[in-house]
Amino acid sequence: MTDPRQVPLALTMGDPSGIGLDITLDAWTRRDALSLPPFLFLGDPAALSARADLLGLAVPIREADCSSAAALFDQALPVLPIRCPQPVTVGLPDSGNASAIIGAIDQAVALTLAGDAAAVVTNPIAKAVLYEAGFGFPGHTEYLAELGGQAGGRPLLxxxxxxxxxxxxxxxxxxxxxxxxxxxxxxxxxxxxxxxxxxxxxxxxxxxxxxxxxxxxxxxxxxxxxxxxxxxxxxxxxxxxxxxxxxxxxxxxxxxxxxxxxxxxxxxxxxxxxxxxxxxxxxxxxxxxxxxxxxxLPFIRTSPDHGTAFPIAGQGIARPDSLVAALSLARRLADTGTGAH
Incomplete structure (x- = not known):
């Protein structure tokens, strides 16, 4: 039987032009001091590496999956690659990357429903950017309900x-x-x-x-x-x-x-x-x-309680507190409950 502590959280990329990459990197660098639970980042490793360089953070990035993420977490930030079709410009979102943003959410939900990930934690998205690409949901919450409903064969509130x-x-x-x-x-x-x-x-x-x-x-x-x-x-x-x-x-x-x-x-x-x-x-x-x-939902989902904050992305001033709280709460909920609805 798999040790539940070795089942990572699935952390989505969010909008790669926003502060989601900043706070992910910052949180990982303080993983020991914050007692951060292991997570697998679902997103573009090149964009993440470029942001680390911009922020001056020495973060080793390794491609991984759910089975290897926890073991890697102490030494490197594990990433399941979901590559952006368009170049990522800090602070300037591109609807051409909507497929990767949504794909990270889809994959995180699929992994969690399969039991390979313990919970879904989502970095912030910019809904207007996704609307430009034809996204038909008011926001994260409603889209996650659609994915959960599809999996269970019934609509969810x-x-x-x-x-x-x-x-x-x-x-x-x-x-x-x-x-x-x-x-x-x-x-x-x-x-x-x-x-x-x-x-x-x-x-x-x-x-x-x-x-x-x-x-x-x-x-x-x-x-x-x-x-x-x-x-x-x-x-x-x-x-x-x-x-x-x-x-x-x-x-x-x-x-x-x-x-x-x-x-x-x-x-x-x-x-x-x-x-x-x-x-x-x-x-x-x-x-x-x-x-x-x-x-x-038929899975656990948490998220930072803030947006993409495009104007401060890449400046090293975004605080990771809410993401850290979201990761910690997701781990606690996964350990407390069965995760089933």
């Missing part, structure tokens, strides 16, 4: 969770305009999001009875209908239904009093109604070390 040292938060609606949120919210969507969150917190985070705090949509959670009807008509019945099943769920709660220290002590995760309601407090409370975790 991906649930995005921001996990930081001070707050875990889940937005029910994700990458849609704010004006479309009220129409997109349904009782079924809120309930399913809560159930997936509870399931994965039990399975992967080891929480026997997760405590959920459900935010209202409107100011003051609707103020009894004076500031909106959705909270009482749609959110409250879902909360009451879940509570009747013995689940620890409270709400709808006013979002403006949900995230201070005393409030956060009373729950494990905040269920929010839209993207910024969750991500603003999550990033304010842990910008450098929060992790994006996708729940509801």
């Amino acid at each position: 991906p649930v995005m969770m921001l996990a930081g040292p001070k707050l875990m938060a889940v937005p029910v609606t994700i990458h849609i305009p704010l004006k479309d949120v009220p129409a997109a919210l349904t009782a079924d969507l809120i309930e399913t999001t809560c159930r997936i969150t509870i399931h994965d917190l039990r399975l992967r985070f080891g929480l026997a009875q997760p405590r959920l705090a459900v935010a209202g949509l409107n100011p003051h959670a609707g103020e009894g209908g004076a500031l909106g009807f959705e909270d009482d008509a749609m959110i409250r019945p879902v909360v009451e239904k879940l509570k009747s099943e013995g689940l620890s769920v409270e709400g709808p709660l006013p979002a403006d009093t949900l995230f201070h220290d005393r409030a956060r002590a009373g729950y494990d995760v905040a269920i929010c109604m839209y993207h910024d309601q969750a991500l603003i407090p999550a990033k304010a409370l842990g910008f450098d070390d929060s992790v994006n975790v996708t729940l509801g």
